Amino acid sequence: MKLKDLAHSRTGDKGDIINISIIAFDEKDYPKLEKLVTVAAVKKFLGETVQGNVVRYEVPNLGAMNFVMQKALRGGVTRSLRLDKHGKSLSSILLEMPLDITN
Amino acid sequence: MKNKIRIGSGAGYSGDRIDPAVELIKKGNLDYIVFECLAERTIALAQLQKMQHPSMGYDPLLEERMKACLPYCASNNVKLISNMGAANPIAAAKKTVEIAQNLGLTNLKIAAVFGDDVKSMLDFESQTFLESGDSIAVVGEQIISANAYVGVEGILIALKEDADIILTGRVADPALFLGPIIHEFGWSLNDYPLLGKGTALGHLMECAAQVCGGYFADGATKVVPNLGNLGFPIAEIKADGSFFITKLDDAGGMVTQATCKEQLLYEVHDPSTYLTPDVVADFSHITLKELEKDKIEVSDATGKPLTGKLKVSVGYHDGFMADAQISYGGSYAIERGELAIEILKERLKIINIKVEDVLFDLIGVNSLFKSNKELASPSEVRVRVAAKTATKDEAIKLINEMETLYTNGPAAGGGISKTVTEIIAIQSILLDKDKVMPQVEIFKS
Structure with a gap:
C-alpha cells in the first residue's frame, strides 16, 4: 500500500520553505497515518530534495497533518534553479511513499 | 447593518482567468468581489516598471479586468477590492477613473490605498534577512523594493469614505477579505477570535479556484467536474463569524470538505499560529460540515493577539x-x-x-x-x-x-x-x- 491509497495532499511554498499537507480520505484512517507517516519516514523518503529541518503539525479534527520543510527549493521560489520552483509536484511524489500496514 | 454579506473571489494570482470573475459579479448576488493579484515577487517587478514609466507599476491586467467587470459591478452594486495597485496604487486608481468614464460610469469613488512602501525606512546597520540571516547591507545597492504586508487599516478608511473600488499595494492577502467584513459588521480590531474567523475565510478564498477543485484533480481517483469552466468561490458570512464557501450552480468544479481541507493548510506552517498583520489566526480547531452539495460550512476558527511586527518583502x-x-x-x-x-x-x-x-x-x-x-x-x-x-x-x-x-x-x-x-x-x-x-x-x- 502507498500513502496515496489513504490520503490526498497539497504543497504550498513560502520562500525556501514548503508545506505538504497529508489529509486522510477517510478520517477513520487518520490514527494510522499519524503512526506511520512520521517526520523520520518523510525525511528519508524525500532524501536530498529537502535539505533542512522537517516539522509535523497534527490537525486531527480535519484528519490531516501538515509537514513543514526548510531548505526545500534550492534558495526559494524567486531564485530557484528547479524546473518546479514552487515544489508543487512534491505532494504527488510524497504520496508514492510505501506504507507498511501489517502491524 | 447587514446581517450577512457575500464576497466573491475574482482572481487567485495576477494572470488568472477573467471570465469566472465576471460570472460571479453577474450571478453571485455579491456585496464584494476581491481580486488577489500579488505574488511574492510581483511588486518588485512592478517597481522596476514604475522606475521606467512613472505612470505604470500596477497590475498588467488591470485595464482588461476593469473593462470586463466594472459595468456589472455598477449595475449589481458590487464593491471591488484588489491589490492590483501593486507598486503604484495611485496610478491604478487614476487609470480606473479613466476606464470608468469611458464606460459611461460616473460618480464612482475609487480609492488608492498605500503606505506599504517602506524602502526609505530600511536600516542597513541593523536589519537582517529572515531567510539567509545575512545583513540586508550585503545586497544594499541591488535593492529594488521593500513593501510591508499591511493589514485592514487602509481598506477600512476607504470603506468608511464609501469607496466603490479600492486598489491597494501590498496587503496581507486575507486582509482584502477581512476588511469589508469588519466594516460591515462593525467588529472590533481587538476581537481576535472574530478576526481569526474572518481570516480563515480570507485564507480559503484568496487563491480563487483552488478551493473549488482547481489544483486538486489527480487524473484518476480525485475527479473534478467540468474543469474547463471552473468557477471561482463565494463566501457568505454572518455577523457572528459563521460562514460557508460555495460556488455558482452552473460553474464547473466543486466545493467539498476535501477541497476546503487542502486549501485550509495551503501555505500554512503551524495551523494554530497563522501570522497576519491583523491577528494571529488559529485554524487548528476548525471543523467542516457539508450543508448541501457544493456548500461547506467552516466553524471554530479563532485568533490570538498580534505580534506587533510586520513582514516586509x-x-x-x-x-x-x-x-x-x-x-x-x-x-x-x-x-x-x-x-x-x-x-x-x-x-x-x-x-x-x-x-x-x-x-x-x-x-x-x-x-x-x-x-x-x-x-x-x-x-x-x-x-x-x-x-x-x-x-x-x-x-x-x-x-x-x-x-x-x-x-x-x-x-x-x-x-x-x-x-x-x-x-x-x-x-x-x-x-x-x-x-x-x-x-x-x-x-x-
Missing part, C-alpha cells in the same frame, strides 16, 4: 539565470541524455564558465524529484541545464554551449530551447507595525 537584483534544454528519443534516450550532461560538465570547465550554482536535469526522469530510484525507460527525455551566473554574458555562454550539442553532442538531439532571465530575488525582514501608516486617496469618475 525586499526585492533585489540577484544576477542571471540560464536555462537550456535538448531532447533525445528512441532507444538509449536516457543514456544519450546522460552523455549530453557529461559533455556539458566538461565544456563548462574547458571554457571556464563561472556559475554560482548549476543544476542538470533529465526531464521525464528526475527533474521534479532527484531521488527517483526506479528508472523507467521513457521513449524520450529532455536534458535541462539551469545555472545562476553573476553576469548576463556568462549565462549566454552557457546556453550557447547547449546549442553546440546539435553538431558536437550525442546523436539525434533536437528541439533546443534557451533562455536567460534576470533574477529578481525576494527575502524578508520584520518591521515594527507602528512605523507603517496607511494612506488613502480618493478619486471620482
Whole structure:
C-alpha cells in the first residue's frame, strides 16, 4: 500500500520553505497515518530534495497533518534553479511513499 | 447593518482567468468581489516598471479586468477590492477613473490605498534577512523594493469614505477579505477570535479556484467536474463569524470538505499560529460540515493577539539565470541524455564558465524529484541545464554551449530551447507595525 491509497495532499511554498499537507480520505484512517507517516519516514523518503529541518503539525479534527520543510527549493521560489520552483509536484511524489500496514 | 454579506473571489494570482470573475459579479448576488493579484515577487517587478514609466507599476491586467467587470459591478452594486495597485496604487486608481468614464460610469469613488512602501525606512546597520540571516547591507545597492504586508487599516478608511473600488499595494492577502467584513459588521480590531474567523475565510478564498477543485484533480481517483469552466468561490458570512464557501450552480468544479481541507493548510506552517498583520489566526480547531452539495460550512476558527511586527518583502537584483534544454528519443534516450550532461560538465570547465550554482536535469526522469530510484525507460527525455551566473554574458555562454550539442553532442538531439532571465530575488525582514501608516486617496469618475 502507498500513502496515496489513504490520503490526498497539497504543497504550498513560502520562500525556501514548503508545506505538504497529508489529509486522510477517510478520517477513520487518520490514527494510522499519524503512526506511520512520521517526520523520520518523510525525511528519508524525500532524501536530498529537502535539505533542512522537517516539522509535523497534527490537525486531527480535519484528519490531516501538515509537514513543514526548510531548505526545500534550492534558495526559494524567486531564485530557484528547479524546473518546479514552487515544489508543487512534491505532494504527488510524497504520496508514492510505501506504507507498511501489517502491524 | 447587514446581517450577512457575500464576497466573491475574482482572481487567485495576477494572470488568472477573467471570465469566472465576471460570472460571479453577474450571478453571485455579491456585496464584494476581491481580486488577489500579488505574488511574492510581483511588486518588485512592478517597481522596476514604475522606475521606467512613472505612470505604470500596477497590475498588467488591470485595464482588461476593469473593462470586463466594472459595468456589472455598477449595475449589481458590487464593491471591488484588489491589490492590483501593486507598486503604484495611485496610478491604478487614476487609470480606473479613466476606464470608468469611458464606460459611461460616473460618480464612482475609487480609492488608492498605500503606505506599504517602506524602502526609505530600511536600516542597513541593523536589519537582517529572515531567510539567509545575512545583513540586508550585503545586497544594499541591488535593492529594488521593500513593501510591508499591511493589514485592514487602509481598506477600512476607504470603506468608511464609501469607496466603490479600492486598489491597494501590498496587503496581507486575507486582509482584502477581512476588511469589508469588519466594516460591515462593525467588529472590533481587538476581537481576535472574530478576526481569526474572518481570516480563515480570507485564507480559503484568496487563491480563487483552488478551493473549488482547481489544483486538486489527480487524473484518476480525485475527479473534478467540468474543469474547463471552473468557477471561482463565494463566501457568505454572518455577523457572528459563521460562514460557508460555495460556488455558482452552473460553474464547473466543486466545493467539498476535501477541497476546503487542502486549501485550509495551503501555505500554512503551524495551523494554530497563522501570522497576519491583523491577528494571529488559529485554524487548528476548525471543523467542516457539508450543508448541501457544493456548500461547506467552516466553524471554530479563532485568533490570538498580534505580534506587533510586520513582514516586509525586499526585492533585489540577484544576477542571471540560464536555462537550456535538448531532447533525445528512441532507444538509449536516457543514456544519450546522460552523455549530453557529461559533455556539458566538461565544456563548462574547458571554457571556464563561472556559475554560482548549476543544476542538470533529465526531464521525464528526475527533474521534479532527484531521488527517483526506479528508472523507467521513457521513449524520450529532455536534458535541462539551469545555472545562476553573476553576469548576463556568462549565462549566454552557457546556453550557447547547449546549442553546440546539435553538431558536437550525442546523436539525434533536437528541439533546443534557451533562455536567460534576470533574477529578481525576494527575502524578508520584520518591521515594527507602528512605523507603517496607511494612506488613502480618493478619486471620482
